[in-house]
Amino acid sequence: MQKDVIIALDFPDRKEALAFLDQFPAGEKPFVKIGMELFYAEGPDMVREIKARGHRIFLDLKLHDIPNTVRRAMAVLSRLDVDMVNLHAAGASEMMKGALEGLTRPDGTRPLLIAVTQLTSTDEAALKNELLIDVPMAETVMRYAKNAADSGLDGVVCSPLEAALVKERCGAGFVTVTPGIRFADSEAGDQKRIMTPERAARSGCDFIVVGRPITKASDPVAAYRRAVADFLG
Numbered sequence: 001m002q003k004d005v006i007i008a009l010d011f012p013d014r015k016e017a018l019a020f021l022d023q024f025p026a027g028e029k030p031f032v033k034i035g036m037e038l039f040y041a042e043g044p045d046m047v048r049e050i051k052a053r054g055h056r057i058f059l060d061l062k063l064h065d066i067p068n069t070v071r072r073a074m075a076v077l078s079r080l081d082v083d084m085v086n087l088h089a090a091g092a093s094e095m096m097k098g099a100l101e102g103l104t105r106p107d108g109t110r111p112l113l114i115a116v117t118q119l120t121s122t123d124e125a126a127l128k129n130e131l132l133i134d135v136p137m138a139e140t141v142m143r144y145a146k147n148a149a150d151s152g153l154d155g156v157v158c159s160p161l162e163a164a165l166v167k168e169r170c171g172a173g174f175v176t177v178t179p180g181i182r183f184a185d186s187e188a189g190d191q192k193r194i195m196t197p198e199r200a201a202r203s204g205c206d207f208i209v210v211g212r213p214i215t216k217a218s219d220p221v222a223a224y225r226r227a228v229a230d231f232l233g
């Protein structure tokens with residue numbers, strides 16, 4: 001798996017998203033993530049337009065519903081030419097298997113399907129006191145990762161703190177996508193389980209997802225290049 005930095009395009013509309021991308025020189029095409037905010041505002045045309053500009057796309061809609069609904073929704077998403085999509089592993093194995101079935105195109109191809117384990121904004125206290133999960137964070141992440149692997153998925157979203165253990169339990173080829181990335185001098189914001197790009201590089205992360213430390217930087221292109229240099233060396 002070719003490691004890379006994915007920029008979270010968390011913008012309210014097409015205008016802001018394209019203005020952000022236009023700051024990059026023509027030959028530099030970062031891997032980007034389109035999440036709920038931009039997708040709900042602009043719909044599938046936004047995905048098509050960014051793809052046509054030459055970017056790889058992680059479509060982050062975090063599906064979580066009954067198996068039939070997720071299977072049918074994934075079949076719709078399979079018509080978009082994206083590289084990666086995700087769902088919540090909390091929907092359990094039958095839902096994940098349904099998703100895989102729905103996402104697979106008639107010619108057998110499909111984007112990577114990745115399961116969110118525990119959100120990087122969740123800490124041990126919320127896990128125990130609000131979600132009533134009475135095992136340590138790493139244990140629930142590993143169980144969800146194992147469920148995803150057994151259901152045939154390609155990998156998980158987890159925090160960089162758990163990436164090495166996921167690789168150990170699910171195999172080196174099982175993809176780890178890790179948000180919760182902060183430079184040493186960044187604000188954590190709402191993220192709880194965080195790591196710098198340099199440390200993430202040594203921790204079994206295949207893809208780091210970086211939003212605000214790049215998009216809110218005074219020089220976003222320089223911040224992106226800093227993340228790439230720190231992560232890919």
Ligand SMILES: O=C(O)c1cc(=O)[nH]c(=O)n1[C@@H]1O[C@H](COP(=O)(O)O)[C@@H](O)[C@H]1O
Pocket residue numbers: 008010035060062086116118119120121157158179180181189191209210211212213
């Ligand atoms: O699935 C995701 O991408 C995701 C999962 C997760 O556990 N935590 C998480 O932060 N994300 C996404 O990763 C991005 C992180 O953005 P920043 O916190 O601004 O770097 C956001 O777009 C989140 O929606």
